[in-house]
Amino acid sequence: MNADILREKFLGFFEARKHKIVESDSLVPKDDPTVLFTPAGMNQFKKEFMGFDSGFRRAATAQRCLRTDDLDKVGKTSAHHTFFEMLGNFSFGDYFKEEAIAWAWEFLTQELKIGREKLWVSVYQEDDEAYNIWKDKIGIPEKKIVRLGDKDNFWPAEAKTKGPNGPCGPCSEIFYDFGPGVGCGEKICDPSCSCGRFVEIWNLVFTQFNRKEDGSLEPLPNKNIDTGMGLERLAAVMQGKQNNFETELFQPIIKEIKLGCQDINGDGAGIASDTSRPRNDGNNGMFYAIADHLRAVVFSIYDGITPSNEGRGYIVRKIIRKSALHLRSLGINKPFLNTLVGQLVQIMHEPYPDLKDRQEDIAQVILMKKKTLLIF
Ligand SMILES: [Zn+2]
Numbered sequence: 001m002n003a004d005i006l007r008e009k010f011l012g013f014f015e016a017r018k019h020k021i022v023e024s025d026s027l028v029p030k031d032d033p034t035v036l037f038t039p040a041g042m043n044q045f046k047k048e049f050m051g052f053d054s055g056f057r058r059a060a061t062a063q064r065c066l067r068t069d070d071l072d073k074v075g076k077t078s079a080h081h082t083f084f085e086m087l088g089n090f091s092f093g094d095y096f097k098e099e100a101i102a103w104a105w106e107f108l109t110q111e112l113k114i115g116r117e118k119l120w121v122s123v124y125q126e127d128d129e130a131y132n133i134w135k136d137k138i139g140i141p142e143k144k145i146v147r148l149g150d151k152d153n154f155w156p157a158e159a160k161t162k163g164p165n166g167p168c169g170p171c172s173e174i175f176y177d178f179g180p181g182v183g184c185g186e187k188i189c190d191p192s193c194s195c196g197r198f199v200e201i202w203n204l205v206f207t208q209f210n211r212k213e214d215g216s217l218e219p220l221p222n223k224n225i226d227t228g229m230g231l232e233r234l235a236a237v238m239q240g241k242q243n244n245f246e247t248e249l250f251q252p253i254i255k256e257i258k259l260g261c262q263d264i265n266g267d268g269a270g271i272a273s274d275t276s277r278p279r280n281d282g283n284n285g286m287f288y289a290i291a292d293h294l295r296a297v298v299f300s301i302y303d304g305i306t307p308s309n310e311g312r313g314y315i316v317r318k319i320i321r322k323s324a325l326h327l328r329s330l331g332i333n334k335p336f337l338n339t340l341v342g343q344l345v346q347i348m349h350e351p352y353p354d355l356k357d358r359q360e361d362i363a364q365v366i367l368m369k370k371k372t373l374l375i376f
Contacts, residue, residue, distance in 0.1 A: 001112065001238040003085075003231055003249050004350045007062050010087045010229075013107050014060035019089055024063045027303040028312065036312055037066035041088030042205075042226045048092040049167060049207060049224050057094035062087055062231065062351065064299055068315055071322070075289030078196070078236075078243040082319065083296035085231040093222030097172075100204050100225045101133050104174060108202070112238065118177050120191050120198060122146045124153040124170030130206065134172070146191050155205045155226075165213060167220060171205040176237045201237060202229040245288040249347060253291040256343050257330070264331050286326045293323040294340050301362045302355065320366065338367040 011021050025044035029035055032043045041063040048054055063086045073080040091100070108114045121140060123130040125147040134140045150158045152173075159168040175191040175198040183189060183197030191198040207224040209217040232244040239247055245254070300316045301307075307317040323337050341363040345355045 001235075003235040003247065006112075006234055006238065007085070007087065007231060007351060009111055010107070011060055011062060013111055014058075014089045014103070017058070017103060019058040019060040020056040022059045022061050024061055024085075027064060027066050027300055028305065036315070037068070038063065039065055039067050041065075041086045041228050042090065045090055045092070045226075048090075049226070051093070051222055054092075057092045058090065059092075060087075060089045066296060066300065068296075068319070071319070074292045075245075075285040075287075078245070079199070079230075079233055081232060081244070081292050081295075083292065083299055087229045087231055087234070088227050089225070090227070091225035093224060096208075096223045096225060097130055097204075097206055098133055098137065100206070100227065101130065101138065101172065104202055104204055104227065105138050108174065114176070114237070120144045120146065120175040120177055122148045122153055122173045122175070122191050124172070125149050127153075127170040127172070127206075130170065130172045148192060152192070155203075155207075159211055160217065161215075163211065163215075165211045167207050167209070167224070168211050168217070169206045169208040171203055173200050173204070174202040175199060176201050178242060182242065196242070199233060199237065199242075201234055202227060245284075245291065250288070250291045252347060253294060253340055253343050254287045256340055257287050257290055257327075257336075260332055260336055260339075261330050283330065286330060290323050290326050290337070293319045293326075294337060294344055297323070297337070297366060298341055298344055298355075298362055301365050302352075302358060306365065335367050338363040341366065 015021050022044070025038050027037050029038045029043055032038075032046055035043060038044070041061050042049070044061075044063070045059065064083065065086050066083050068082055070080050071082060074082055089100070089103070108119065109116055121134050121144065123134065123145060131145060131147070134145050135142060150160055153171050154160060154168070155171045156164065156168060173191070178197050178199070180189075180197070183195030184193060186193070189195060189197055191200070205226040207226055208220055210220050212218055232247065232249055235247045235249060236242070236244045241247055244250070296319050297316060300312070305312045305316050307313055307320055309317070320337065327336050341359055345359045348355055
Protein backbone atom coordinates (compact mmCIF):
# COMPACT_ATOMS: atom_id res chain seq x y z
CA MET A 1 0.00 0.00 0.00
CA ASN A 2 1.64 3.24 -1.09
CA ALA A 3 1.79 6.55 0.78
CA ASP A 4 -0.86 8.26 -1.38
CA ILE A 5 -3.37 5.58 -0.47
CA LEU A 6 -2.39 5.61 3.22
CA ARG A 7 -2.78 9.39 3.46
CA GLU A 8 -6.17 9.22 1.78
CA LYS A 9 -7.38 6.28 3.88
CA PHE A 10 -6.35 8.02 7.11
CA LEU A 11 -8.15 11.27 6.34
CA GLY A 12 -11.20 9.41 4.98
CA PHE A 13 -11.40 7.25 8.10
CA PHE A 14 -11.48 10.24 10.44
CA GLU A 15 -13.72 12.30 8.17
CA ALA A 16 -16.27 9.47 8.45
CA ARG A 17 -15.96 9.88 12.23
CA LYS A 18 -16.92 13.55 12.05
CA HIS A 19 -13.44 15.07 11.99
CA LYS A 20 -12.88 18.27 10.03
CA ILE A 21 -10.10 17.65 7.51
CA VAL A 22 -7.84 20.66 7.95
CA GLU A 23 -5.17 21.60 5.38
CA SER A 24 -1.58 21.11 6.42
CA ASP A 25 -0.14 24.28 7.91
CA SER A 26 2.87 25.79 6.12
CA LEU A 27 6.38 24.76 7.23
CA VAL A 28 6.49 28.36 8.46
CA PRO A 29 4.07 28.09 11.40
CA LYS A 30 1.18 30.55 11.15
CA ASP A 31 0.23 30.61 14.82
CA ASP A 32 3.21 29.35 16.77
CA PRO A 33 6.10 31.78 17.29
CA THR A 34 7.85 29.30 19.63
CA VAL A 35 9.20 27.21 16.74
CA LEU A 36 11.15 28.09 13.57
CA PHE A 37 9.58 25.32 11.47
CA THR A 38 6.38 23.33 11.95
CA PRO A 39 7.56 20.22 13.85
CA ALA A 40 4.27 18.33 14.36
CA GLY A 41 0.58 18.22 13.62
CA MET A 42 -0.55 19.82 16.87
CA ASN A 43 1.25 23.14 16.44
CA GLN A 44 -1.43 24.73 14.28
CA PHE A 45 -4.05 23.85 16.93
CA LYS A 46 -2.41 25.33 20.03
CA LYS A 47 -5.22 27.82 20.59
CA GLU A 48 -7.91 25.15 20.19
CA PHE A 49 -6.10 23.04 22.79
CA MET A 50 -6.26 26.02 25.16
CA GLY A 51 -10.03 26.23 24.73
CA PHE A 52 -10.48 28.61 21.77
CA ASP A 53 -13.60 27.74 19.79
CA SER A 54 -12.89 27.49 16.04
CA GLY A 55 -16.26 25.94 15.33
CA PHE A 56 -14.98 22.34 15.30
CA ARG A 57 -13.86 20.03 18.07
CA ARG A 58 -12.44 17.21 15.99
CA ALA A 59 -9.80 17.57 13.30
CA ALA A 60 -7.49 15.40 11.20
CA THR A 61 -4.50 16.44 9.12
CA ALA A 62 -1.59 15.22 7.02
CA GLN A 63 0.88 17.82 8.23
CA ARG A 64 4.17 18.53 6.48
CA CYS A 65 6.89 18.89 9.12
CA LEU A 66 10.53 19.89 9.27
CA ARG A 67 12.95 18.97 12.06
CA THR A 68 16.62 19.79 11.78
CA ASP A 69 17.97 18.80 15.23
CA ASP A 70 19.26 15.48 13.93
CA LEU A 71 20.51 16.66 10.55
CA ASP A 72 23.76 14.70 10.85
CA LYS A 73 21.94 11.45 11.59
CA VAL A 74 19.86 11.58 8.41
CA GLY A 75 20.76 8.74 6.06
CA LYS A 76 22.63 6.85 8.76
CA THR A 77 19.50 5.42 10.39
CA SER A 78 16.35 3.85 8.98
CA ALA A 79 13.96 6.55 10.10
CA HIS A 80 15.53 9.97 10.71
CA HIS A 81 14.23 12.64 8.37
CA THR A 82 14.34 16.39 8.13
CA PHE A 83 11.13 16.68 6.09
CA PHE A 84 8.32 14.23 6.80
CA GLU A 85 4.53 14.04 6.87
CA MET A 86 2.64 13.40 10.07
CA LEU A 87 -0.86 11.97 10.08
CA GLY A 88 -2.85 13.08 13.11
CA ASN A 89 -6.32 13.17 14.61
CA PHE A 90 -7.22 15.70 17.28
CA SER A 91 -9.94 16.27 19.84
CA PHE A 92 -10.39 19.63 21.52
CA GLY A 93 -12.38 18.86 24.65
CA ASP A 94 -14.48 16.33 22.76
CA TYR A 95 -13.66 12.59 22.73
CA PHE A 96 -10.88 11.17 24.89
CA LYS A 97 -8.86 8.01 25.55
CA GLU A 98 -11.46 5.40 24.81
CA GLU A 99 -12.36 6.63 21.33
CA ALA A 100 -8.78 7.60 20.44
CA ILE A 101 -7.53 4.12 21.30
CA ALA A 102 -10.44 2.27 19.70
CA TRP A 103 -10.18 4.26 16.43
CA ALA A 104 -6.41 3.88 16.20
CA TRP A 105 -6.78 0.14 16.63
CA GLU A 106 -9.64 -0.06 14.14
CA PHE A 107 -7.72 1.94 11.54
CA LEU A 108 -4.60 -0.23 11.78
CA THR A 109 -6.23 -3.64 12.04
CA GLN A 110 -9.35 -3.22 9.93
CA GLU A 111 -8.72 -0.42 7.46
CA LEU A 112 -5.05 -1.31 6.87
CA LYS A 113 -5.46 -4.97 7.84
CA ILE A 114 -2.27 -5.16 9.91
CA GLY A 115 -2.36 -8.43 11.88
CA ARG A 116 -3.29 -7.92 15.53
CA GLU A 117 -0.44 -10.22 16.50
CA LYS A 118 2.07 -7.77 14.96
CA LEU A 119 1.07 -4.91 17.27
CA TRP A 120 2.26 -4.07 20.79
CA VAL A 121 1.43 -1.01 22.86
CA SER A 122 2.97 1.06 25.61
CA VAL A 123 1.22 3.19 28.22
CA TYR A 124 2.48 5.62 30.84
CA GLN A 125 3.43 3.74 34.02
CA GLU A 126 0.67 5.29 36.14
CA ASP A 127 -2.02 5.39 33.44
CA ASP A 128 -4.26 2.50 34.52
CA GLU A 129 -7.12 3.99 32.54
CA ALA A 130 -5.29 3.56 29.21
CA TYR A 131 -3.91 0.18 30.31
CA ASN A 132 -7.37 -1.12 31.04
CA ILE A 133 -8.84 0.15 27.78
CA TRP A 134 -6.16 -1.75 25.83
CA LYS A 135 -6.61 -4.86 27.97
CA ASP A 136 -10.38 -5.00 28.42
CA LYS A 137 -11.94 -3.07 25.52
CA ILE A 138 -9.42 -3.93 22.79
CA GLY A 139 -8.39 -7.31 24.17
CA ILE A 140 -4.61 -7.02 23.94
CA PRO A 141 -2.79 -9.69 25.96
CA GLU A 142 -1.18 -8.14 29.05
CA LYS A 143 2.30 -9.25 28.04
CA LYS A 144 2.02 -7.02 24.99
CA ILE A 145 1.16 -3.89 26.98
CA VAL A 146 4.33 -2.28 28.27
CA ARG A 147 4.36 0.40 30.97
CA LEU A 148 7.00 3.06 30.32
CA GLY A 149 8.14 6.12 32.25
CA ASP A 150 8.34 9.90 32.04
CA LYS A 151 10.87 9.92 29.23
CA ASP A 152 9.01 7.67 26.81
CA ASN A 153 5.34 7.98 27.62
CA PHE A 154 4.69 11.47 28.90
CA TRP A 155 4.34 14.54 26.71
CA PRO A 156 6.27 16.81 26.77
CA ALA A 157 8.93 14.25 27.80
CA GLU A 158 9.72 14.50 31.52
CA ALA A 159 7.41 17.51 31.89
CA LYS A 160 6.26 16.16 35.25
CA THR A 161 9.63 16.70 36.89
CA LYS A 162 11.28 19.24 34.62
CA GLY A 163 8.45 21.27 33.09
CA PRO A 164 7.51 23.23 31.05
CA ASN A 165 4.37 24.38 32.82
CA GLY A 166 1.13 24.16 30.86
CA PRO A 167 -0.90 21.42 29.15
CA CYS A 168 0.69 17.99 29.27
CA GLY A 169 -0.29 14.39 29.72
CA PRO A 170 0.51 10.72 29.40
CA CYS A 171 0.73 9.05 26.01
CA SER A 172 0.28 5.60 24.59
CA GLU A 173 2.29 4.31 21.66
CA ILE A 174 1.52 1.57 19.16
CA PHE A 175 4.46 -0.51 17.94
CA TYR A 176 4.88 -2.83 14.98
CA ASP A 177 6.85 -6.00 15.60
CA PHE A 178 9.11 -7.05 12.70
CA GLY A 179 9.55 -10.39 14.45
CA PRO A 180 12.29 -12.22 16.36
CA GLY A 181 14.43 -12.48 13.21
CA VAL A 182 15.06 -8.73 13.37
CA GLY A 183 17.10 -6.92 16.00
CA CYS A 184 18.89 -8.20 19.10
CA GLY A 185 17.55 -11.77 19.03
CA GLU A 186 17.39 -11.80 22.84
CA LYS A 187 14.63 -13.79 24.52
CA ILE A 188 13.43 -10.72 26.34
CA CYS A 189 12.88 -8.01 23.75
CA ASP A 190 9.93 -5.64 23.83
CA PRO A 191 9.13 -2.08 22.70
CA SER A 192 11.47 -0.69 25.36
CA CYS A 193 14.41 -2.33 23.49
CA SER A 194 16.03 -0.12 20.87
CA CYS A 195 17.35 -2.93 18.69
CA GLY A 196 15.01 -2.19 15.79
CA ARG A 197 12.70 -5.19 16.10
CA PHE A 198 9.90 -2.93 17.35
CA VAL A 199 9.11 0.34 15.61
CA GLU A 200 6.79 2.97 16.97
CA ILE A 201 4.14 3.78 14.41
CA TRP A 202 1.58 5.90 16.27
CA ASN A 203 1.70 8.08 19.36
CA LEU A 204 -1.57 8.95 21.10
CA VAL A 205 -1.17 11.84 23.51
CA PHE A 206 -3.81 12.37 26.20
CA THR A 207 -3.51 16.02 27.10
CA GLN A 208 -5.32 15.99 30.44
CA PHE A 209 -3.24 18.04 32.89
CA ASN A 210 -2.08 21.60 33.42
CA ARG A 211 1.34 21.63 35.07
CA LYS A 212 1.44 24.44 37.61
CA GLU A 213 4.26 26.59 38.97
CA ASP A 214 4.74 24.31 42.01
CA GLY A 215 5.04 21.26 39.74
CA SER A 216 1.60 19.88 40.57
CA LEU A 217 -0.62 18.49 37.84
CA GLU A 218 -4.11 19.95 37.80
CA PRO A 219 -6.74 18.19 35.67
CA LEU A 220 -7.71 20.30 32.64
CA PRO A 221 -11.40 21.19 32.29
CA ASN A 222 -11.15 20.22 28.62
CA LYS A 223 -9.31 17.01 27.92
CA ASN A 224 -7.67 16.82 24.52
CA ILE A 225 -6.36 14.23 22.11
CA ASP A 226 -3.28 14.83 19.98
CA THR A 227 -2.00 11.94 17.86
CA GLY A 228 0.85 11.60 15.39
CA MET A 229 1.82 8.85 12.97
CA GLY A 230 4.75 9.29 10.59
CA LEU A 231 3.58 8.57 7.05
CA GLU A 232 7.03 7.43 5.87
CA ARG A 233 7.30 4.89 8.69
CA LEU A 234 3.76 3.63 8.14
CA ALA A 235 4.44 3.23 4.42
CA ALA A 236 7.61 1.25 5.21
CA VAL A 237 5.73 -1.08 7.57
CA MET A 238 2.92 -1.59 5.05
CA GLN A 239 5.47 -2.45 2.37
CA GLY A 240 7.43 -4.83 4.61
CA LYS A 241 10.49 -2.57 4.61
CA GLN A 242 12.57 -1.93 7.69
CA ASN A 243 14.01 1.28 6.25
CA ASN A 244 11.81 4.24 5.33
CA PHE A 245 14.16 5.13 2.47
CA GLU A 246 13.29 1.85 0.75
CA THR A 247 9.72 3.04 0.04
CA GLU A 248 8.37 4.67 -3.11
CA LEU A 249 8.56 8.06 -1.37
CA PHE A 250 12.35 8.00 -1.80
CA GLN A 251 13.37 5.23 -4.21
CA PRO A 252 12.69 7.04 -7.53
CA ILE A 253 14.87 9.94 -6.33
CA ILE A 254 17.62 7.58 -5.20
CA LYS A 255 17.55 5.81 -8.58
CA GLU A 256 17.93 9.16 -10.32
CA ILE A 257 20.95 10.05 -8.17
CA LYS A 258 22.50 6.65 -8.95
CA LEU A 259 21.96 7.29 -12.66
CA GLY A 260 23.66 10.65 -12.25
CA CYS A 261 26.65 8.91 -10.69
CA GLN A 262 26.71 6.39 -13.52
CA ASP A 263 26.83 9.15 -16.14
CA ILE A 264 29.79 10.69 -14.41
CA ASN A 265 31.67 7.70 -13.11
CA GLY A 266 30.64 5.14 -15.68
CA ASP A 267 29.97 2.39 -13.17
CA GLY A 268 26.78 3.30 -11.41
CA ALA A 269 28.26 2.89 -7.98
CA GLY A 270 29.78 6.29 -7.41
CA ILE A 271 33.37 7.08 -6.40
CA ALA A 272 34.90 5.33 -9.37
CA SER A 273 38.41 6.01 -8.19
CA ASP A 274 37.88 4.46 -4.77
CA THR A 275 37.49 0.77 -5.51
CA SER A 276 38.34 -0.32 -1.97
CA ARG A 277 35.05 0.96 -0.60
CA PRO A 278 31.96 -1.20 -0.45
CA ARG A 279 30.01 0.02 -3.43
CA ASN A 280 26.25 0.48 -3.25
CA ASP A 281 25.88 -0.45 0.39
CA GLY A 282 28.64 1.83 1.52
CA ASN A 283 27.10 4.78 -0.26
CA ASN A 284 23.44 4.16 0.51
CA GLY A 285 23.52 6.52 3.49
CA MET A 286 24.58 9.36 1.23
CA PHE A 287 21.89 8.57 -1.33
CA TYR A 288 19.33 8.49 1.49
CA ALA A 289 20.52 11.81 2.90
CA ILE A 290 20.41 13.55 -0.49
CA ALA A 291 16.87 12.27 -1.14
CA ASP A 292 15.81 13.49 2.31
CA HIS A 293 17.45 16.88 1.86
CA LEU A 294 15.83 17.34 -1.55
CA ARG A 295 12.39 16.98 0.06
CA ALA A 296 13.25 19.42 2.83
CA VAL A 297 14.60 22.02 0.42
CA VAL A 298 11.79 21.74 -2.13
CA PHE A 299 9.01 22.04 0.47
CA SER A 300 10.78 24.89 2.26
CA ILE A 301 10.97 26.86 -0.98
CA TYR A 302 7.38 25.82 -1.76
CA ASP A 303 6.41 27.44 1.55
CA GLY A 304 8.19 30.66 0.66
CA ILE A 305 11.53 30.25 2.42
CA THR A 306 14.49 31.47 0.36
CA PRO A 307 17.99 30.19 1.12
CA SER A 308 19.84 33.02 2.86
CA ASN A 309 22.26 33.84 5.64
CA GLU A 310 19.85 34.02 8.54
CA GLY A 311 16.94 32.36 10.30
CA ARG A 312 14.99 29.77 8.32
CA GLY A 313 16.79 30.70 5.11
CA TYR A 314 20.10 29.84 6.72
CA ILE A 315 18.89 26.37 7.68
CA VAL A 316 17.70 25.72 4.13
CA ARG A 317 21.01 26.98 2.79
CA LYS A 318 22.80 24.61 5.18
CA ILE A 319 20.74 21.66 3.94
CA ILE A 320 21.50 22.53 0.30
CA ARG A 321 25.17 22.79 1.17
CA LYS A 322 25.11 19.38 2.88
CA SER A 323 23.53 17.82 -0.21
CA ALA A 324 26.19 19.44 -2.39
CA LEU A 325 28.91 17.93 -0.21
CA HIS A 326 27.35 14.47 -0.40
CA LEU A 327 26.99 14.76 -4.16
CA ARG A 328 30.61 15.82 -4.43
CA SER A 329 31.69 12.73 -2.45
CA LEU A 330 29.78 10.67 -5.00
CA GLY A 331 31.73 12.34 -7.79
CA ILE A 332 29.07 14.81 -8.91
CA ASN A 333 30.60 18.27 -8.97
CA LYS A 334 28.07 20.00 -11.20
CA PRO A 335 24.73 21.50 -10.09
CA PHE A 336 22.52 18.43 -9.73
CA LEU A 337 20.02 18.75 -6.85
CA ASN A 338 17.89 21.05 -9.03
CA THR A 339 17.57 18.30 -11.67
CA LEU A 340 15.89 16.01 -9.10
CA VAL A 341 12.95 18.35 -8.41
CA GLY A 342 10.84 16.85 -11.23
CA GLN A 343 11.17 13.39 -9.75
CA LEU A 344 9.94 14.61 -6.36
CA VAL A 345 7.03 16.44 -8.01
CA GLN A 346 6.06 13.10 -9.60
CA ILE A 347 6.04 11.42 -6.19
CA MET A 348 4.15 14.19 -4.36
CA HIS A 349 1.75 15.50 -7.01
CA GLU A 350 -1.33 13.78 -5.53
CA PRO A 351 -1.38 15.63 -2.19
CA TYR A 352 0.28 18.72 -3.73
CA PRO A 353 -1.15 19.19 -7.24
CA ASP A 354 0.14 22.79 -7.40
CA LEU A 355 3.73 21.60 -6.98
CA LYS A 356 3.93 20.98 -10.74
CA ASP A 357 3.37 24.67 -11.54
CA ARG A 358 6.07 25.64 -9.07
CA GLN A 359 8.58 23.04 -10.25
CA GLU A 360 10.61 25.31 -12.54
CA ASP A 361 10.80 28.16 -10.04
CA ILE A 362 11.84 25.89 -7.19
CA ALA A 363 14.53 24.22 -9.32
CA GLN A 364 15.77 27.67 -10.33
CA VAL A 365 16.09 28.82 -6.69
CA ILE A 366 18.12 25.69 -5.87
CA LEU A 367 20.29 26.14 -8.96
CA MET A 368 21.13 29.74 -8.07
CA LYS A 369 22.11 28.74 -4.55
CA LYS A 370 24.14 25.76 -5.74
CA LYS A 371 26.11 27.99 -8.11
CA THR A 372 27.11 30.37 -5.36
CA LEU A 373 27.94 27.44 -3.07
CA LEU A 374 30.26 25.89 -5.62
CA ILE A 375 32.41 28.98 -5.61
CA PHE A 376 33.90 28.30 -2.19
ZN1 LIG B 1 15.70 -6.13 21.18
